[in-house]
Every structure is written in C-alpha cells, then in structure tokens.
Amino acid sequence: MKIELILIASEILEGKITDLNGHWLAHFLNLKGLSIEQVTVVRDHLPTLLSVTNLALQRSDVVITSGGIGPTADDLTKFVYRDLFNLALENSPQAYKIAEKNYQRFDKIFEAKFNNYHFIPRGVTPLNNPKGLAPGLSYFLANENKYLFSLPGVPYEFQSMFTEEVFPLIEELEHKSEILREHFNVRTKLIPEEKIFGEICPNLWQELESFGQVSSLPQVMGIDIGVSLEAHHQEDLDKKKNELLKLFSTSSLTPNIWHFGHESIEEVIVSTLSKKKQTLSGAESCTGGLCSNRITDVSGSSTVFLGSIISYSNQVKIDQLHVSPESLEKFGAVSEEVAIEMAKNARKLLNSDFAYSLTGIAGPSGGSIEKPVGTVWIGISDKRCSWAKKFQFKGDRKQLKLRFSQMCFYLLLDEILSSS
C-alpha cells in the first residue's frame, strides 16, 4: 500500500516552523510495518494544492493532507475536495455535531457564525478531532479503492485524529500482509561513515545486504547501521537477528558499538542505571541544563536521576558546587581541575553513585587562543575515581551544546557499564 503525505504549510516553507507531523507519521507507520512513499510540502495556494493532490492520488492508495482545516481565511483544504471531485459545499449536520461537542469539551459554545466548520463538500465524511476543534475530512474514491484524508496541522490534533479516526480505515483497506518485518539497528560512535565501510569493515555492506536492505544513517557523532529484515515466521526472523548480532559482535567495529536497537543514549543510561539500582547527578556549565533535560525526557528517569547543579557563573560554581576559588583562579573555569571538582562535588553533595560535569566554551564569544570556542572538559565521578577529559568540537552554539552532551553520555555509559 502506498501512502503519501501533503503538508499544507506556507510557514514551513518560510522557515518559521519545522514539520512534526511527517516525522511522527513516518515513525507511527514504521512500527506498523507500513511507510510513507513521499512527502510534499506546499503553500496555502489553491491551484498548487489541486495539482499536488491530483498527482498524489494518481501515484498512491492513501493520500493524507495536514493543515488548512482551521477557521481562518487561509484555510483552503475543503476547496480542494470541491474542485477536484466537483462537490458543492453544504451544511453537514454530522460536522456541526462534532464541532459542537468539541467546543463543549473546552467549555465553550460553538457559534456557527464565527466559523464554517460545519460547511463541507457534499459526500465528504467529517472526522472527529479528539484533541481540537476543527473536524477532519475523509473521502473514499470507491472506483479506485483510494482514500483522501485531511487532518489538522497542529501536531497534537493530527496525531490523535490519525490514530483514532484514520488508521482504522487504512487497516481495513489494507490486505493484511503475512510478512513479519523488523528493523535491526546498530548504534556506533565516533567513527565516520566512510571509515567504517571503507577501511574498518570493507565487506560489511555487502555481507549485510544478504540479510535485507541496508542503510547507514549519520547521527550526532555516530553512525546507525540498519538492516530491514523480513520473514514469514518469527523463528526465521529471530535466526536472522542472531546471525547479525554474531556478525557485529565479532567485527572490528565492536569497540564502537554502544547499543543494538533504536533507544537513545539517555534511554540506555537510564535503563542501565535502573537495572543496577544506581543513581546519577550532574553539574553543568556550558551545556546549561541540556544533559539533565535530555535525561529527564526519559520516562522513569526519576528513579535514577537525582538532580543537577547548573552553574553558569563562577560564583555559583563556588557557592553551590564548592569548587575551590583557587582552582578557578589558577586554572580557569574551563580546566581539568574544575571539571573534576564539579563532578566529584556534585556526586557527594547530591549523594549519587555517578556524576558527570561539563565546563567549556559554547561560543560564539568567550574563546581564546589557548581555549577556543568548542573546547570542553567533561568530568566523570563514581566511587572508584574522578577524572576529566578534554575535547575540541566544531559548530555553532546549539550544535556545540549537543555535541558536548553527547560526548558526556558516551563517557558516562562506558563508566557505568565498566563499574561493578
């Protein structure tokens, strides 16, 4: 089944927002063994919408649009149905009911004069909007066995309407496939793509292709190597997975593999600590809370993460983290000594098993010849010892913060795994 997505959003093409619906839908469908064939982002411009929707309906079985179903004058989606299928707009009691109920949910009264939610093309079915106000639209092209769906642009509403209203219809349309699918994923760190496939494992790509379609995906300072597995029986799938695990575990890549699966490094850190019943705290300067924010994005992190001292100013490093003023004076805030004191003191003050620290220069200002923008000292402390390592990265302020935090998590995971 071919599924295609059209994002109606001038604001994406003007750089004001990034698309979230395409990413969410791709991920959702992938977990169901389906995928998106093509995504097109277009302006709120009726002639363009008509041509793009028409082309998409020729190529695909299910076409989903996102955006343009709101109450304002730049919301054009319903006119696409009107012009493409020659359907007059008319009052739909069903759409009226949905809008009325949704307004009630927000303790408001639906007043038809302020919007046209209930005025939709004849023959088009309105879809409930479980989290928002505007009804979605659904049209079945019976002759061609195809669907056109129109959903809201707001991600929260898009997701709930797709999950609850649209996906059941797609599942019905689909001839249930008997093929089992799984995406085998290996997460590596700190080796560039062409070094992996060119130097370290020159035959790897070819070997992997005998298992399924291979992909290589650059991440933050790491490469994900993926293989799309298919089989008719679960035992065949398991056999392939075990063979792949063996292949990777005996390869020259082993020291750089930090995970088999799709989990993020913060998820792996939280689950590993959770299994060991150990705790974590932090002390951040240049990353300003990015590390603790990433860790607390993980559900269940509260069982292992105690807290962090974000010491952006030197005085806070002294007062809250008990970094010695002499170290700051003698070596500077971005130094091995201060990074070690930060990690060690965070661990002791917050009483955790492990602690990390970061002190560096995220720029764009604040760099010097000895300590240019991109310099960072990362400290790690546990009961055995406390140490720090220096790194030098490139990028703008946000990129540097992200790289600093990623490197910190690589070091931290190693430390956690190597401790008894």
Next chain:
Amino acid sequence: MKIELILIASEILEGKITDLNGHWLAHFLNLKGLSIEQVTVVRDHLPTLLSVTNLALQRSDVVITSGGIGPTADDLTKFVYRDLFNLALENSPQAYKIAEKNYQRFDKIFEAKFNNYHFIPRGVTPLNNPKGLAPGLSYFLANENKYLFSLPGVPYEFQSMFTEEVFPLIEELEHKSEILREHFNVRTKLIPEEKIFGEICPNLWQELESFGQVSSLPQVMGIDIGVSLEAHHQEDLDKKKNELLKLFSTSSLTPNIWHFGHESIEEVIVSTLSKKKQTLSGAESCTGGLCSNRITDVSGSSTVFLGSIISYSNQVKIDQLHVSPESLEKFGAVSEEVAIEMAKNARKLLNSDFAYSLTGIAGPSGGSIEKPVGTVWIGISDKRCSWAKKFQFKGDRKQLKLRFSQMCFYLLLDEILSSS
C-alpha cells in the same frame, strides 16, 4: 525566482530522523527575501529520484537536492545527473582535489580506492564542502537558465555548502528585485486562533489584508500573526510598520501581545534583563533543566543567567534548595508552598534579581486524582515578593515539559517588565 528542494532521505520517511535542512533553507532564504516553493521528501530509489527531479526542473528555476552524495552504496545522486542529462561518469581532477583537501583538513589521507568522490558526471561542476568530505554537484542548464544543485544531507555540511558555494550562484542568476520586503510579526499568548479572529477582533484579518498577505501561526500556547509587507522605498515600509504597530497597540489583543518581532521568549527575556542589567536564576523539578537549557541557547545569556538547581529528588530540594522538609511532608512536592520556597531560595542562594521555579507532574506516571499528570506549580521571586500559580496542561511527557517551561517564561517576562 522559484526555488525547490528535494530531500533524498529514506530515513526521514521511515521516521528515524526529522528534516533540518528544509527548515534551515526556508529560514535562510526568507531573510534574503526569497522562499521555497515546494519541498519533496523521497526515498533513495533511482527511478523515483529521476521522476521527481525532472518534474521539479520543469516547475522551478533552481532545484536543490539534499542527501545521497556520500560514499556508500545507497548514495545515488550522481546517477540522477547521468540518467537525466545523459552524462557519463568520469574522473574529475577538480573533485579529486576537493576531496583530497577536505581529508587533509581532518588530518586524514584521501584514498580513492575507498570511495568515488572524484568520479562524477562529465560537465557537472563539483562544489567544495567546507565542513565535510564529499564534494557537492552543480549543473547549469544553459538553454533554460536553470540550476540543479546537489548537497550533502548532514545539516552542518548542507548549510555551509549552501551559504558559501550555492547561494552566490543563485544571487547571480536572480535579476535583482527592487522590491523591499519585511515580515511583520506579532506574538500573542494564551488565546486560541478562532477566538482572536472570531470573537475578540472579528475584523482584524480583513484590516491586516490591506497591508499585505496575512498568516496566523499556532505556536506553543500562543499565536503568531504575520503580515508580509512590500514597498519600493524604505520610508513606505516604515510607514506601514508604524500603522500596524498602532493598529495592534490599540486593539483588544494588547494584553496578550508579548512581542513584536520574531525573537523567541527566551531571547526576549535575556535581552530585557540585559538592558536592565539584572540577573536570573532558576529551580526546576519536573522540567529537569529544559528552562535553563532554553535560556542558555541564547547567545549572551551568560551575562544575565547565573545558574539553576535541578532538584529532581526531594532530598536535593531539601539539601540544595533548602526547601523545608515540613513543607514537603505537609503539602507535597507539587504545591504552592514548595514552588515559592524553591523560587525564593534559588534567588537568595544564587544571588540573582529574579528566579523562577517549577514543580509538577510530567507523567506518564506519578499522577493522582488531586494532582493529575499535567499539574504544575510555577513560582516567581524577585526583591518585591515571591508567589506561585497552579496550571493544568494536557500532552505527553515532552509536550508537558515544553508547556510548563513556556508558561513559566510568560509569567517571568511579565514580572521582569512590571518591575522597576
């Protein structure tokens, strides 16, 4: 000039990564008075690439592809040029030189046997990759006065190659327009779109349309209202802007407008504090560092932001923030009393002019009937007083963290602006 973007990235369609290049390019072009007409996301599949590129070249003057120029077997872009324009692949000394120089920059030696960076279609010009290894591709269709460019998928490389190599060629191609353009933007908070245009200011949309194209863009708990202004002279543009400012400043929307312009709320907070020479600190529980991370994303935040205590566990609230164990015992961590103590003590301990605090339940677990998931107490403290307000939001863990932080920033900005 029509500019179109094709993202070659199966990994986007499979939901593994989100696109960053489209967003960046749209934003970059917008600042130059240009924009993207259409974005298409396609798979690494040669027949699809050929058909999509061919269609785009029919519609647009400049077609830019992103991705698929790396060294691995799923990198197909050069074959698009070969097949579309019937150009044989051949050794390009120019491409060889670029690859060689880029390897040197990373202290590595370019070995042609490990990749094919130097092997490109005849007549296609290689583009330097200022931040990465793989050369880009550029082809000028002289008869039609059109360009096809192929850039890397890695955002960092895409951006630098576009800025340094591609954009000067686009500028050359463009007949310099004499029209001055500016995007007037009003950032509002806490009123839904249809309430603004349906109830509060029912004539606003029409009034704004007399100035230029109007857009309404939902943000996190707020709406951006935009008007695209055009004029032949700067004074005409300024006149329009002043009229718009007056229109909004005397409208019923005024109490909900927090900014004229495109800056984020954290940027406005940092610049306002900076002008007042005042400082800020924080105390976060449920948001886990998201607030301090957002603030420290702003360049120059180090002059106003001192630090924050991320007190995820109650013990850290007691030990580091000096929250009284009695308050925690009597009212619970998610309470007015604890939020006030957190903000007040953060301000005193870190010695700042303002402090914020957040304590709530981001879920998915930890909720109760009295304090369901989505409950948050936000505290604000300055020299005049310390107080806290309770809010109740909906969403998943990350959405709730974002909404909590956004509400905190709305309250904080009000407090900063109302203080002398």
